[in-house]
Amino acid sequence: MKLKDKSPLSLLTVMVCGALLCCTAGQAVGEEYDEDIYGPEAPIIFVKPVKAVEFSHKVHTMEAGLDCDSCHDDLFEMEAGLAEQNDDFTMESLYAGQYCGACHDGDMAFASNKRCTACHIGVKGFERLHSDGGSTDSGH
Amino acid sequence: MKVKDLEKLENEGVENLPSEERRRFLQFGLSVTGVFLGGSVLSLTSARNARGALGGMSPATKFPYSPHYTMVMRQNHCIDCERCKEACKNTNHVPAYGYRTTILEQQRPTGPDSTERIFMPVLCNHCNRPPCVRVCPTTATFKDKVTGIVMMDYKRCIGCKTCMAACPYNARYFKEENRAVDKCNFCYDTKLKESGGKITACSEACPANVRVFGDLTDSNSAAYRLIHAPEKVVWVLRPETGALPNVFYMND
Structure with a gap:
């Protein structure tokens, strides 16, 4: 039961982390504005x-x-x-x-x-x- | 295709019509009924006489009013400084919650990842066939017989707001102070008379000469010349309503 409850949450966490990673990666690609x-x-x-x-x-x-x-x-x-x-x-x-x-x-x-x-x-x-x-x- | 040629064509029947065509035909039938219920007499006639329904109107030979007031918007010059709005508010005592004229904003794509900002000034179009006038139950809003300006008689307005719903240009608001609907009247009682029929508050305030106010029956007026410049594209807003607006737009 508990595991079942948790699985959508953990999936969400993975997705959020992934999205964050993508964002930071996107920023690092271009030349930084000085x-x-x-x-x-x-x-x-x-x-x-x-x-x-x-x-x-x-x-x-x-x-x-x-x-x-x-x-x-x-x-x-x-x-x-x-x-x-x-x-x-x-x-x-x-x-x-x-x-x-x-x-x-x-x-x-x-x-x-x-x-x-x-x-x-x-x-x-x-x-x-x-x-x-x-x-x-x-x-x- | 000319109407004469059209008459010579054989009837193709309806078997092979795409459903979109059928739907449009049905809609047309409904709109005819609607017009009939509204009180107009509309007869279905031969193609020759139904030219208007086939596409476009016959060109105007004479402007119905004199002076026939108009405003030409040189749209690409508008920078949304909103001095026109300020001038209108001050001249015509427009409350903060309403407007007689305003500026709309649009982003138009100019390429795969580029857009262009467009500011579009709007106000009452003083239509030749004003839907607002047609629906008013008390004739509180009417078309001035001399100038063609769509005016309000506040005392007659019962505040039913049907005109607000009918206006294709969203150019009306309910003014609590008057307990009546208020709208642009080309500054008829505030600026137009004192200027000898030459200018409105908004066009006077515009720093970029976007709003060119004038008389269409005067071929020397700037507005007339702008509209009749042969190489320029002039358009009106929402022409499909058939209201025949008197505010014109162009990029100049």
């Missing part, structure tokens, strides 16, 4: 002048092969949140080759006036990030 080389892993979220724009260091450094000094400190100050304090942090400036527009000119990278939603995540995206962040934090 924040010292590639910049902060968490996305940079701009909320001015509109909510909201997502910038991923990973996409630009690790995947696209840019160096830190490709953007810092000429186009963007190293300190997060400084650029959006500027009055000229607008799409017009981007079209004129400032900020993201230095590369996103339609030549080096897709033009600033195309594919709006590649960077703009909107109020919905912003709120989702916040609610997701909240749930992960409470999970830890």
Whole structure:
């Protein structure tokens, strides 16, 4: 009787362990993201002048092969949140080759006036990030 | 195939029809009954006169209202900043639990492992054949005879919410403060008049010029030109309902 009761439990344990192993193995396969080389892993979220724009260091450094000094400190100050304090942090400036527009000119990278939603995540995206962040934090 | 050619064809019978076809035919029969019970007269006629049922409508030769208000959404420019929603709330006193306009979000696959984010602004489509108006038992919601705007007479609304169920665009909500259903009226009483019929609060607030408000009878208006640009694809939401909406979408 007892054995019978236990067997589904042990099966479950094996399955859970297996799933965990798979997860960790999956993570170890890819190159590890090193924040010292590639910049902060968490996305940079701009909320001015509109909510909201997502910038991923990973996409630009690790995947696209840019160096830190490709953007810092000429186009963007190293300190997060400084650029959006500027009055000229607008799409017009981007079209004129400032900020993201230095590369996103339609030549080096897709033009600033195309594919709006590649960077703009909107109020919905912003709120989702916040609610997701909240749930992960409470999970830890 | 042209209707004339269609008439010359031999009757193929129903023996070899796939069951899907049969089902569709049966559904059609049911929908005809439904329309009949609703009060419309519908006669089954020869193929020549039933052209509408065979596919599409005859092109409009004249817009039924003047000014015939419309909104053209340059959808791919929408970034969901929701300034339109804010402006609408402030201008039309929309409570937090409801909306007259909102933004929908979609992920469209663009390849095996890539998707594209799409934001879609929605509001009342001010249909030429508005299902909401048809079902209202008290004529509290009606089509303005001049502008074609679908309006609300709050005093007449009994709050049965049938219009909310009938609307294909989910563009109505029950406003507790009014004890009546509320909806977009292109800012008719709040912004449109004071601007001389030129603009709504949402289109004024849009930083990306996504919402182009205009008059379809004015061939110089931006909205008219966008819709009639020959190389552009323009679409409406849920065309299958036959409501003939006046909000158009395009990627510009």
